[in-house]
Amino acid sequence: MDKNSSPPDCTFCxxxxxxxxxxxxxxxxxxxxxxxxxxxxxxxxxxxxxxEELTRLYACGNYRTNKGTRFGPIIxxxxxxxxxxxxxxxxxxxxxxxxxxIGCGRGLFLDVMRRxxxxxxxxxxxxxxxxxxxxxxxxxILTGDIIQHQLPAEGxxxxxxxxxxxxxxxxxxxxxECYRVLRKDGLLIISVPDLRSPQFTLGKENWFLxxxxxxxxxxxxxxxxxxxxxxGFKIRQI
Ligand SMILES: [Zn+2]
Numbered sequence: 730m731d732k733n734s735s736p737p738d739c740t741f742c743x744x745x746x747x748x749x750x751x752x753x754x755x756x757x758x759x760x761x762x763x764x765x766x767x768x769x770x771x772x773x774x775x776x777x778x779x780x781e782e783l784t785r786l787y788a789c790g791n792y793r794t795n796k797g798t799r800f801g802p803i804i805x806x807x808x809x810x811x812x813x814x815x816x817x818x819x820x821x822x823x824x825x826x827x828x829x830x831i832g833c834g835r836g837l838f839l840d841v842m843r844r845x846x847x848x849x850x851x852x853x854x855x856x857x858x859x860x861x862x863x864x865x866x867x868x869x870i871l872t873g874d875i876i877q878h879q880l881p882a883e884g885x886x887x888x889x890x891x892x893x894x895x896x897x898x899x900x901x902x903x904x905x906e907c908y909r910v911l912r913k914d915g916l917l918i919i920s921v922p923d924l925r926s927p928q929f930t931l932g933k934e935n936w937f938l939x940x941x942x943x944x945x946x947x948x949x950x951x952x953x954x955x956x957x958x959x960x961g962f963k964i965r966q967i
Contacts, residue, residue, distance in 0.1 A: 737775055739766035740946075741901055741956060746773060750924070754934045756941045757786065763939075763947060765924075770952030772924055777898070778942045786943065787855055812841045815918075819887060820845065823916045826886030831875055831903065832893030836862030843868075847887075852878070874899075876906050883912045890919045894953075895944040904960040917962055921948040 736746035746764035750772050754761050759782070765772035778786070815838075819828075825846045830839050833851030835858060843849050851870045853859040859872045871878045876899075888907050894900045907917055922938035923929070924947040929936045939947070948956075954964050 736762070736764040737773065737777075739769055739771075740773060741769045741771060741959075742766060744768060746775075748772075750947070751934055754941055759942065761941050763941075765947075769955060770949045771956065772947040774942055774945050774947070777945060782942070809837060809841070812838050816841055816845045816847075819916065819918060823887050823914075827884065828887040828889060829875075829880070829885050829910070830889045830891075831907075832890065832896065833862060833868075833870060834858055836866040836868045836870065838889065838891070839868050840866045850880075850885075875903060875910075880910045882909055883915075885911050885915060887911075887916045887918065890917070892920060892922070894919065895921050895940075895946045895948060898945055900946055901956065901960070904956065904962075908961045917957075919953070919957070921953060923948065923950055925949045925951075 736749075738744060739746055744766060747767050748765040750763040750765050752762045754763075759778070761774050761776070763772050763774055819842075827848040827850065828839070828842050830836075830842075830849070830851045833839055833853050836851055839849040839851050839862070849868060851859075851862060851868060852875045853862065853870055853872060854874070856872050859870045862868050862870045888911055890903075890907070894903070897903055911917060922940075922944070926938075929939065932939075934941075938944075957964055
């Protein structure tokens with residue numbers, strides 16, 4: 730690792746990122762490193778891609794097709810089935826009310842929830858994808874970051890963050906905002922790629938879900954649990 734790529738401090742606790750996970754991974758004409766905080770058990774991609782670089786990378790044709798899809802029709806169908814099963818699981822823990830999907834993409838998950846009598850709202854950073862969800866599914870979608878929209882306190886029964894937290898530059902602040910807008914016995918459903926998974930141990934920089942430089946953070950189960958607890962949430966494995 731050269732001098733210019735020395736790890737930044739941990740976003741969550743401010744200490745040195747003392748564990749080098751991967752070094753000098755070439756992607757899209759840039760080189761990235763991943764280092765982990767031994768205390769928080771969360772790793773960071775560094776150097777952080779600039780705002781301009783992320784805008785260019787997320788543009789249509791790079792991250793998604795211009796219909797907002799990322800995969801072929803069979804995988805897309807399996808994803809839809811998975812969402813229907815997920816609604817069934819959510820309904821076991823909380824009665825249909827209002828659900829927020831952070832990073833809702835084309836709105837497919839919200840559409841599935843609405844068919845199950847949930848009221849829905851989504852946030853999506855990509856303006857074109859948000860427009861697609863509004864136009865095709867007639868959903869209420871807020872473009873941008875959840876924090877900028879200042880939703881009412883404790884106004885939501887459930888929040889879904891599916892494979893999104895690792896993309897955000899401010900996961901700690903977003904989780905704090907989720908805690909504020911979720912009602913006290915509400916449900917936060919969250920999933921992230923696991924840096925301790927056998928797939929990463931075997932695949933290293935070739936692991937599909939490493940997804941550099943789109944993934945700015947790399948969570949472990951322990952690290953995510955600690956972060957959620959620090960944000961006020963009680964953990965329940967489902
Ligand atoms: Zn830390």
